[in-house]
Amino acid sequence: MHLVVVGLNHKTAQVEVREKLAVSEADLPKAIETLQACQCVAECCILSTCNRTEIYALIDSRENEEVLLDFISSYHGIPKMSFQDHIYRHRGHKAVEHLFSVTAGLDSMMIGEYQILGQVKDAFCIAGECDSTKTVLNNLFQQALSVGKRARSETDISKGAFSIGYAAVELARSIFGSLQELSILILGAGKMGELTAKHLISAGAKSISVANRTPARAEELAVKLGGCAVPFESFTDAMTQADVVIGSTGAPEPIVTKDQMAKIMRIRREKPIFMIDIAVPRDIEADAGDLDNVFLYDIDDLQALVQESVAERHKEIEKVREIIAEETRKFNSWFRTLEVVPLIKTLRQQFDDLREAEWQRNAGKLGHLSEKDQQTVQIMMQSLINRISHNPMIKIKEYASSPDGYSKLDTARELFGIIAEEVEDAEKPEQNDPEAAI
């Protein structure tokens, strides 16, 4: 029984390689089916996103890891040579740790991002539907998802801005509190402006208006965002009403000067205004930001904020690693209970204890026997136990090397009334070397 992950991600492979090895969600069931057809694969789950393709598998032995690479090669119809250098393999507790860092967002391009948690969940669900995850991977993935949630709730690994849109939302919250009542004005119908507005909308903003030199495009974007178009000529009037202004026109010169802004502020009776200037060249004169109650951020400011948040999140990595280490230990100790060696040890111990107890109980009654006879009785008892346990012991060892042996071992445990903790206890002295266990 060997737990392994093979795969590649954005750190080891360029997108040209990654796209070749990606498995689309629709093709996943078929891929899993093919993989399951291999004799040596007991359980498997394929995680394929734009940043990674990984196969988590429980196979019979380390020697058969190559089967997974062969599968990748044959499934995509490309030679092993072409991707082998980009592949990483993690075995045993390293594989567990790897999956936990993936769900915690440490392995993501944008550290701490949320998307990966959903992607792992989806991959796990599909594998579940294909019946390719059983005791071990079910446990592993469920724990991995909870690690992802723990990392995000107990540390600040997912706090702060991930993109310019996020930064805009965060700033809007810091200025206005709730976004519910805010009215947003978009100048220009560019892609960036739309994206930023979408972030604000998903954070609760409801009233949207769009002004663009080409009215048709303004109309189009307004419909898309559920807002209304305003004539470009009168956008300064609209600015007297709006709380948030997003500038993203293609104008070569600033369309709002400081003087104009001062006039607008007087009409607004100095009501605070948040201006996001993501146009290059800029739409709003930088000096306008010096006015009281005007909070002007250009694209560089926002980018700097994103960078700052990234730096802040990096400070949280150590805390997340602690959580991962703790959870890996937890999984590991559970996984060890599936192992055969501790089971045999416990079983032997149990039989020996039984023999000893029986002897102690009846020794008094056998006092009249000579020393030699007493020894014979003891030898008889021992040999009886040996004979009874002989076949189960052989079979248990056999199960250990078969791919789905651990489920049979479960049955064995049940038959002999051994509960998981007992096995763990028997193994405690060796716990210092976790890799040896898995």
Add this chain to the structure above:
Amino acid sequence: MSEFLLGASLVAYFIASALYLANLHLKHKQLAAYGTVAAIAGFSLQTLRLILQTLNQSTPFANASEAIFFLSWAIAGLYLAILAWYRLPSVGSLAMPLAVVALALVYRFPTPAGGPLAGDGWMRIHVVAIITSFALFTLAFCCAVFYLIQNKLLKSKRMTGMFRRLPPLKTIDSLGYHLASIGFPLLTLGIITGIVGVEMARMRDTGAEIKLVTSAITWFAYAAYMVAHSSPGWRGKKANWILIVGALLTALTTALHKFS
């Protein structure tokens, strides 16, 4: 018993202050919650003492130390009310230390010293109205401080650390305004009843003029704030500075006050 309650609530407020201040700088989710627990504990102890004192004495707030005790009780109570309503634990990092200062001042005025305040109706209204308005102004002062810090951070485009723990600009601005707009009529009432009370009791002394002048200046400061808050050119930064000046004048008035 009364001494014990006083000391215990001082300790509780001190712990609350430390936790709230730590919360501004450290990333630990529970700090603010623990701070609130300490603040509520301290407030309960103070309330208990207030009840006992009121039952024991025929005239509550009969002297300077009781009046200051009442001020710190009102600051803590108002802060907790704001917390329940607005969920802004960051305000506690300034409000609770101020409650600690007020409570510690109680020790500066040993119980009988400062002489009994005039027990008649006018003076009682005067004391309660003035102290309540001072508590409201203290919290408005906290709001103004946070407004100015947050405004500065937003203008300098720095978003790290403390930034995320401070209250939103607009919320804190309107909260400060609400507090001052309740405090202002109370201050007016307090000043009028004070003048009437002094006249009635014929207690006019040499300090009365200074008292009257400082009170009048304080009153004008808050009147200016009420206008400035919604005037173009004053709204925002300048208005909040007035709030801070007003609070300093309030403190000055209290310091000059002889409680006689």
